[in-house]
Amino acid sequence: MGHGAGSPDHQRRWAPRLRIDYPEPGRHALPRRLRDDADPIAAFDDLLAQVIDQWEFTPDTAVADLSGGMDSANVALSLAQLHPGRVATGAMLLTGPYGQQQARRRAELRRAGFAEDYRLAMVDHLPFAPEGPRVRGEQFHPQEGPYAEARNLLLDRYAAAGATVVFTGLGGDEAMKLRTGETAHRPTKPRREPPLRTGHNHEPLYLGGRGRRLLAARYDDAAPIGPTLWSILDAYAALYPHYMRRGLWPINPLAAPQIVRLAESLPALWREGKRLLRGRLTRRGFSHEVAHPPLPENFQHILDLAMRRHGVRLLESLLDGGSRLVADGYLDEAELRRACHCFATTGQRTYEVYRPLILEAGLRSLHRPVRSGSAPADPAAAQPDGT
Known part of the structure; x- marks a missing residue:
């Protein structure tokens, strides 16, 4: 009679044969000098356009994120x-002067x-x-942000309306970023704080x-660089489950290897300040705003x-009740x-309270038993807002 898969004898016999090999690092391009024409x-x-055409989807069941930012807009x-x-749009709306600007810009973009x-x-x-x-x-x-x-809730609305795919601008920041050597001699804007x-x-x-x-050892035994940067893959891992639980497939054209290769090949001045993306909008006739x-x-x-409204008080209450990350020496x-x-x-240095809070709250949530069933859809989900 054979040994069970979990028996000590089985583990001793097979463990020495297990080996994990990484693939070779993904090839990345260096900036080139452009021809005059x-x-x-x-x-x-x-x-x-070619990258988007790689995916098979029905335009009438597609939604494009359209916050107004350079990445999603393009x-x-x-x-x-x-x-x-044929393609719907969606956005989380800002507030105050930011929201007013966003509304004007989105209205102009939607006229396309x-x-x-x-x-x-x-x-x-x-x-x-508190009710969230x-x-x-x-x-x-x-890491889901x-x-x-x-x-x-916005994804619930997409799903209730029959959407099957969502196009996002994820990857645009990474594609347009400047390398360390490209920023060494460029003036940097002073941080407000x-x-x-x-x-x-x-x-x-x-x-x-x-x-x-742990911070000192964060790069030990790191995997080789892939064609798509690790920060994008981290975002995929954190965000994709929320889409897919709702029957939605996220598509991120700006993270495609072809787009990454093109952006890497461009001189820095085309990536600086997302000049390439802004220039395309200007050429298409959109306003300066x-x-x-x-x-x-x-x-x-x-x-x-x-x-200000919720987070700092919640972090203080978690500390009062005994933080797990503090007890274990992480914070x-x-x-x-x-x-x-x-x-x-002062309202300053938001991330000094946000990052510890989301780590502590996330850890506590993952230690709770998984609830059966899925969250109810937004009751207003099937009522799109026309513009």
Whole structure:
């Protein structure tokens, strides 16, 4: 009679034969010198259309993220060019002056030719709100980002409307980034405030002794670089399950190897400040506000608002109840309490309270038993907002 798969004899017999080999590192391009007649914008326009055409999908069941940012805007415009009036759009809406600018820019972009528009106000679903899913204890991965409350409700709306694929702008930041050597002699904009207080080795001060030791070894035995950067793969791992649980398949054309190779091959001046993406919008006739919005095109003010309203008090309550990460030596309680007081007083250095909070809350959620069934769909999901 043979040994069971889990028996000690079986493990001794097979363990020496197990070997894990990494593939060779992915090949990456270096910037080239352009010919006098080269047209990077036209090349990017053609290549992005070719990349999108690689996927088989029904345009009438596709949604394009259209926050107004450079990345998603360029992907959405290619979809409108390929399938006029058939692809829907969606966005999480900002608030205040940022939201007003976003509304104007989205309205102009949508005139390129889209179907329905699905909108969700982020201020009504702030990160770590008391009634939100993460505070209620639903499981989440700390790397999935601070905006899961709003994003997942928007995905519910897509699914309820019959969508099957969602096109995003994920990968645009990485494709357009400058290499270290390319930024050495370029003036950098002064930061309004440093995001974190750091020690002599540039480690966050809120790390405990065990956390500092792990930080020093974070690159040990790292896998080789792939054709798509590791930060994109991390985002895939954290975000894809939320799409796929709802029957949605996320597609990220700007993370495709062909787009990455083109961007890497371009001189730095075409990637700096996303000149390639902005230049394409300008060539397509969009206004200066669309191509060069004066207000920052990110969700930072939403996170700042959420941490002021909910996050800092939640972190303090977790510390009062006994933080698992503090107990295990990963975080330093005294520094975290100092960071909470500093943020509550000044509203500065949001990430000194956000990052420890999402790590602690995420760890606690993953230790809770998985709930059966899925979250109910948004009751208003089947009612798209036309523009």
